[in-house]
Amino acid sequence: MTYDNIIFEIEGGVAVIKINRPKALNAINPDVLNELTDALGKVRADSSIKVLVLTGEGDKAFIAGADISHMVDLDPLQARRFSNRGQDVTFLLEELPIPVIACVNGFALGGGTEFAMACDFIYASENAKFGQPEINLGIMPGFGGTQRLSRLVGKAMAKELCLTGVMIGAQEAKNIGLVNKIFPHEKLWEETMKTARVIASKGKVSTRAVKQCIDRGFDLDLHNGCYMEADNFGICMASPDGKEGMSAFLEKRKPEFKGELS
Numbered sequence: 001m002t003y004d005n006i007i008f009e010i011e012g013g014v015a016v017i018k019i020n021r022p023k024a025l026n027a028i029n030p031d032v033l034n035e036l037t038d039a040l041g042k043v044r045a046d047s048s049i050k051v052l053v054l055t056g057e058g059d060k061a062f063i064a065g066a067d068i069s070h071m072v073d074l075d076p077l078q079a080r081r082f083s084n085r086g087q088d089v090t091f092l093l094e095e096l097p098i099p100v101i102a103c104v105n106g107f108a109l110g111g112g113t114e115f116a117m118a119c120d121f122i123y124a125s126e127n128a129k130f131g132q133p134e135i136n137l138g139i140m141p142g143f144g145g146t147q148r149l150s151r152l153v154g155k156a157m158a159k160e161l162c163l164t165g166v167m168i169g170a171q172e173a174k175n176i177g178l179v180n181k182i183f184p185h186e187k188l189w190e191e192t193m194k195t196a197r198v199i200a201s202k203g204k205v206s207t208r209a210v211k212q213c214i215d216r217g218f219d220l221d222l223h224n225g226c227y228m229e230a231d232n233f234g235i236c237m238a239s240p241d242g243k244e245g246m247s248a249f250l251e252k253r254k255p256e257f258k259g260e261l262s
């Protein structure tokens with residue numbers, strides 16, 4: 001598939017997907033969803049990729065939401081389908097076996113906040129703006145916003161944001177636990193890639209195990225979560241990278257992780 005609405009690149013174990021509709025502030029339409037689905041399938045299938053960064057092309061927006069000019073004429077069944085398709089992409093992001101960083105370089109509104117929340121964590125530039133403004137359009141979040149926002153920032157804050165439709169800045173988003181780190185706009189990309197490369201240098205069995213234990217354990221009680229953690233601990237221990245990491249420590253040298261998934 002050729003991509004007209006996204007840019008997909010791989011740089012030394014780090015895949016980068018940029019939503020590429022800067023004139024429409026990277027708003028999400030069905031073509032974007034189709035291209036993202038295709039690219040995320042490629043990311044999943046390529047064992048050389050260890051981390052994914054999701055960002056928006058241009059200086060102004062990560063994603064300013066679902067494309068309102070597409071949504072305006074949808075009938076209820078088409079709208080439900082569009083919501084399902086967007087949600088499918090959030091699950092593809094969330095369930096990738098590699099970590100995904102959202103690099104939020106401007107507006108992340110509606111579907112933008114929703115896509116960012118489906119990533120493992122968010123780095124934002126000082127001028128980033130988050131929010132669920134669907135209520136201002138007489139509609140509501142449809143790409144998982146009512147579900148992931150409450151899980152991330154608590155029910156009361158999620159309700160306030162979804163019910164008022166206000167935009168919040170990067171600092172407030174960090175204060176409520178939506179954003180991990182904020183950087184000056186011109187440093188955001190460099191800092192995001194720095195962290196991506198750090199994670200890409202780790203063993204892939206362990207990064208996958210950490211991501212999956214935290215995600216899946218979140219919905220479990222503590223005992224079952226810890227049971228799952230012990231199983232994954234065993235798998236990491238048996239992996240070539242586990243052997244290499246511990247041997248390297250004992251031999252006082254830097255580990256060379258191969259990233260094999262056996």
Ligand code: CAA
Nearest residue numbers: 023024025027064065066067068109110111133141142143
């Ligand atoms: N859909 C379609 N087009 C959009 C868009 C969107 N979500 N957001 C921005 N655009 C377009 C504008 O229509 C404009 O296009 P033209 O140049 O052709 O007129 C262009 O992008 C630039 O936008 P503005 O001129 O509005 O730029 P601004 O700096 O004045 O304002 C903004 C920026 C505050 C982000 C404003 O564009 C805005 O409010 N956008 C809509 C945000 C929104 O409501 N998002 C939620 C969408 S619904 C959703 O996401 C549902 C869901 O959960 C699935």
